[in-house]
Amino acid sequence: xxxxxxxxxGSKVPFIKRLxxxxxxxxxxxxxxxFTPATGVVVLADPDDFDDPAAGVALYAHAANSGTLIxxxxxxxxxYRHKCNKILTATGGSTTTFVVATLVPTTDNxxxxxxxxxxxxxxxxxxxxxxxxxxxxxxxGGTLTFDTQPAAFAAGDTxxxxxxxxxxxxxxxxxxxxxLDVDWAENTTTGESLILVDADPANMIxxxxxxxxxxxxxxxxx
Numbered sequence: 001x002x003x004x005x006x007x008x009x010g011s012k013v014p015f016i017k018r019l020x021x022x023x024x025x026x027x028x029x030x031x032x033x034x035f036t037p038a039t040g041v042v043v044l045a046d047p048d049d050f051d052d053p054a055a056g057v058a059l060y061a062h063a064a065n066s067g068t069l070i071x072x073x074x075x076x077x078x079x080y081r082h083k084c085n086k087i088l089t090a091t092g093g094s095t096t097t098f099v100v101a102t103l104v105p106t107t108d109n110x111x112x113x114x115x116x117x118x119x120x121x122x123x124x125x126x127x128x129x130x131x132x133x134x135x136x137x138x139x140x141g142g143t144l145t146f147d148t149q150p151a152a153f154a155a156g157d158t159x160x161x162x163x164x165x166x167x168x169x170x171x172x173x174x175x176x177x178x179x180l181d182v183d184w185a186e187n188t189t190t191g192e193s194l195i196l197v198d199a200d201p202a203n204m205i206x207x208x209x210x211x212x213x214x215x216x217x218x219x220x221x222x
Contacts, residue, residue, distance in 0.1 A: 001030025001180045002057045002080035004073045005207055015075035016059065020068055027062040027070060032179045035214060041070055047179035050193045053212040076213040079197055084162040084204045086181045087119055093153025096145055098132075100161075102185040103142030105172040111137035111144055113164025115201035120158045124151030133201070134164065142185075162201040171195045171211055182206070 004014040020040035027033060027041065035055035036042050041062075044054060056074040073080075092099035098116055114134045121127040127150065136145035144161075161184050163170070173194065174183045182194065198207040 001028065002032060002082055002208065003030055004057065004059070005079045005081040007075055008077040008079060008209075009075065011075070014059070014073045014078060016071050017056070017074040018069045019055075019072050019074075021062055021070045023066065023068055024064050025062065026064040027058045028178065028180060029058060029061040030180060031058045032056075032175070032210065033058050033072065041072065044175075044179045047175040048177050048183070050175045050179075051212075052193065053214045053216075054193060054210050055214040056210070074215065076210070076216040078209065080208050080210075082182060082206045082208055084117075084160055084182075084206055086160065086176065086183055087158050088161055088185055090153055090155055090157045090159070091142070092155050093157060095149050095152045096147070098144045098146075098153045098157070098159060100142040100144070100185055103144075104185060105170065106139035106142075108139045109137060110139065110167050110170070111161075111163060112166050113201065114144075114167065114199070115162045115164070115204060116144060116146070117160040117162075117204055118157075119160060120156075121151060122154060122157060127151055131202075131204075160204060162204045163196060163199045163206055164201050165199060167199065168196055182208070 032054045034044050056072040059071045062070045088100050091101040111134045116132040118127045118130045132146045193212040194208045195211040
């Protein structure tokens with residue numbers, strides 16, 4: 001999910017707009033949403049191919065068949081905190097590498113300074129939950145490199161991944177289908193509606209702006 005963190009315009013509080021929403025529309029807290037004239041707030045269409053502008057982030061959930069208004073963080077310059085919870089499955093590995101063949105973008109060194117958090121490791125269950133700083137990465141082939149670990153990673157092992165400072169300004173990632181998570185291993189040549197503006201890999205947190213915003217010319221355009 002995406003949580004309001006701060007605003008590049010200097011505001012200490014989010015710019016909140018209560019927008020109309022169809023009673024039957026269900027929205028999750030922290031979901032990136034869109035707005036359609038004559039309809040209101042809608043679920044973001046094709047979020048896993050996130051190449052269209054968005055209208056903001058829902059500050060609270062809206063259950064189906066509930067009210068007709070929902071508060072939205074609508075500032076085009078808002079920055080959102082995102083917990084890196086997307087689980088990636090290794091296609092290979094070793095005691096010094098974790099390989100995800102589909103990792104994007106295919107840019108060497110991009111993940112240096114980032115962090116892996118182990119979810120499963122068939123060779124050694126004591127590795128579960130361990131955070132491993134990334135010391136090198138290759139774009140083609142998706143190899144993440146780190147200091148020697150007690151056990152070797154292999155295809156089928158899983159981990160969470162957080163970018164580091166060298167990934168700032170990257171715009172290549174898609175969203176997961178529910179528009180709540182960033183998919184580090186799902187690329188699109190047009191998926192550039194989010195931009196990474198900061199990262200806190202020690203705490204597995206990334207910070208994003210909506211790069212393509214429906215109301216980027218003015219917060220009060222709504």
